[in-house]
Amino acid sequence: MSEEAEDTMNSEEQQEVEDKVISPEKAEEAKLKARYPNLGAKPGGSDFLRKRLQKGQKYFDSGDYNMAKAKMKNKQLPSAPAEKTEITGGHIPTPQDLPQRKTIVASKLAG
Amino acid sequence: MAGPGGDMQWCFSQVKGAIDDDVAEADIISTVEFNHTGELLATGDKGGRVVIFQQEIENKNPPQFRSEYNVYSTFQSHEPEFDYLKSLEIEEKINKIRWLPQKNAAQFLLSTNDKTIKLWKISERDKRPEGYNLKEEDGRYKDPNTITSLRVPVLIPMDLMVEASPRRVFANAHTYHINSISVNSDNETYLSADDLRINLWHLEITDRSFNIVDIKPANMEELTEVITAAEFHPHQCNTFVYSSSKGTIRLCDMRASALCDKHSKLFEEPEDPSNRSFFSEIISSISDVKFSHNGRYMMTRDYLSVKIWDLNMENRPVETYQVHEYLRSKLCSLYENDCIFDKFECCWNGNDSVVMTGSYNNFFRMFDRGHRRDVTLEASRENSKPMQVLKPRKVCAGGKRKKDEISVDSLDFNKKILHTAWHPQDNIIAVATTNNLYIFQDKVI
Numbered sequence: 303m304s305e306e307a308e309d310t311m312n313s314e315e316q317q318e319v320e321d322k323v324i325s326p327e328k329a330e331e332a333k334l335k336a337r338y339p340n341l342g343a344k345p346g347g348s349d350f351l352r353k354r355l356q357k358g359q360k361y362f363d364s365g366d367y368n369m370a371k372a373k374m375k376n377k378q379l380p381s382a383p384a385e386k387t388e389i390t391g392g393h394i395p396t397p398q399d400l401p402q403r404k405t406i407v408a409s410k411l412a413g
Numbered sequence: 414m415a416g417p418g419g420d421m422q423w424c425f426s427q428v429k430g431a432i433d434d435d436v437a438e439a440d441i442i443s444t445v446e447f448n449h450t451g452e453l454l455a456t457g458d459k460g461g462r463v464v465i466f467q468q469e470i471e472n473k474n475p476p477q478f479r480s481e482y483n484v485y486s487t488f489q490s491h492e493p494e495f496d497y498l499k500s501l502e503i504e505e506k507i508n509k510i511r512w513l514p515q516k517n518a519a520q521f522l523l524s525t526n527d528k529t530i531k532l533w534k535i536s537e538r539d540k541r542p543e544g545y546n547l548k549e550e551d552g553r554y555k556d557p558n559t560i561t562s563l564r565v566p567v568l569i570p571m572d573l574m575v576e577a578s579p580r581r582v583f584a585n586a587h588t589y590h591i592n593s594i595s596v597n598s599d600n601e602t603y604l605s606a607d608d609l610r611i612n613l614w615h616l617e618i619t620d621r622s623f624n625i626v627d628i629k630p631a632n633m634e635e636l637t638e639v640i641t642a643a644e645f646h647p648h649q650c651n652t653f654v655y656s657s658s659k660g661t662i663r664l665c666d667m668r669a670s671a672l673c674d675k676h677s678k679l680f681e682e683p684e685d686p687s688n689r690s691f692f693s694e695i696i697s698s699i700s701d702v703k704f705s706h707n708g709r710y711m712m713t714r715d716y717l718s719v720k721i722w723d724l725n726m727e728n729r730p731v732e733t734y735q736v737h738e739y740l741r742s743k744l745c746s747l748y749e750n751d752c753i754f755d756k757f758e759c760c761w762n763g764n765d766s767v768v769m770t771g772s773y774n775n776f777f778r779m780f781d782r783g784h785r786r787d788v789t790l791e792a793s794r795e796n797s798k799p800m801q802v803l804k805p806r807k808v809c810a811g812g813k814r815k816k817d818e819i820s821v822d823s824l825d826f827n828k829k830i831l832h833t834a835w836h837p838q839d840n841i842i843a844v845a846t847t848n849n850l851y852i853f854q855d856k857v858i
Binding site: 407 | 688
């Protein structure tokens with residue numbers, strides 16, 4: 303930029319440039335506003351906080367939830383071999399006879 | 414960084430967890446906490462599991478002091494649940510673990526997810542009874558007619574078994590998501606805080622709790638701030654603090670009134686209004702608050718800095734440390750990828766002279782208050798040879814990047830260290846990356 307061009311910059315523009323130089327935050331804000339012109343002025347307002355209060359996925363009902371869980375389990379669960387033979391009839395089962403809960407996968411930190 | 418007896422040098426000690434890059438969500442570590450002696454180290458994860466490590470000391474004599482943390486117990490603390498009324502899933506993720514001071518042979522800890530707090534008893538069993546009169550060794554009952562003599566059962570040694578059992582379940586007291594639990598110094602009560610309310614519990618009583626703070630506005634449209642963290646004072650059982658999403662901390666005295674909506678002290682640093690931007694409030698939100706061990710100071714963590722407050726001075730912090738100021742010129746992208754909402758924790762060392770907090774790229778920072786020095790270290794598998802000294806890292810904010818420096822644009826924002834813990838007495842630290850737990854110790858303990 304030639305010296306002459308610098309001289310012709312009016313004071314307002316100069317202030318803007320200074321702002322950007324002084325405050326990287328304001329420059330970032332300008333960037334954000336450029337990308338999302340519909341963004342509300344108050345980010346800490348109730349909309350934003352209310353979204354935070356209701357975090358977590360909403361399901362239609364408990365059936366919907368259980369279906370989603372079942373789908374996830376089929377994908378994620380490592381094959382749990384059916385080592386325990388089913389005990390039916392014969393005698394009243396003791397705690398040792400009952401099959402272990404299959405849902406618990408040990409943490410890798412403990413491995 | 415100089416410590417008593419020379420420069421403090423951090424060395425790699427151990428790393429726990431899987432090496433593979435494909436991280437299952439359940440394995441994401443969500444909390445790390447040493448117990449009061451530092452002998453036990455507990456971690457909680459997104460899958461609702463707790464893993465407890467126990468310290469085993471190999472060589473007590475400095476400078477060869479070596480200790481190792483090995484798995485002591487692991488259990489499933491919380492399971493996923495479904496809130497039928499709101500059709501929302503209740504995550505099993507463990508938000509916080511807090512140990513109770515030890516009273517007898519067993520260890521107790523509180524673990525909480527978004528809605529339910531549980532008191533777990535961890536006890537050791539190294540003997541088992543043998544020689545029952547009415548039962549066979551495998552548990553089947555004998556026919557009483559076959560018994561001709563009596564004997565006294567004896568206790569015989571067995572392999573150590575560590576059992577975890579839930580002793581109390583504190584449920585149904587929180588409409589919003591629990592972010593903190595804190596055990597009182599009276600050893601009888603504890604508090605649990607969610608986004609809008611704080612409840613006081615007695616450790617023995619599960620069917621009721623007292624609400625001590627309620628900031629829910631009558632009209633939810635008027636909601637302007639939420640509670641982000643809360644903690645009891647380490648010695649004064651009547652005092653606790655809670656921090657907010659607006660960057661303020663309120664200190665409350667339970668002797669003043671039953672409902673502590675009116676604070677006794679309000680800690681807030683005045684902000685220059687001309688510096689205000691869209692991001693100001695978001696980055697001022699306090700993600701963690703911790704009292705110093707001596708009870709005279711408290712530390713708060715907001716997105717870019719760590720502040721130390723003197724409890725006797727409300728109008729500004731006594732010390733401010735920049736964690737990663739170079740991120741200020743990246744706030745736009747950090748907002749877009751949600752990283753600006755990351756909740757970093759912070760911790761004190763045993764004598765309150767050094768504070769530590771995490772950052773991105775698996776970096777973590779330590780600030781030595783006395784010597785006014787700070788250091789950036791990295792938790793990575795590349796620096797994981799036994800007793801390998803960690804080399805200080807440096808981020809280049811702009812301009813010419815020197816050799817060994819890393820530029821801001823090369824930082825991996827998916828590698829965040831949100832949870833760190835410092836042994837209550839020694840220079841041993843636990844640093845959690847996404848799914849690995851690193852343990853580092855000072856070369857000269």
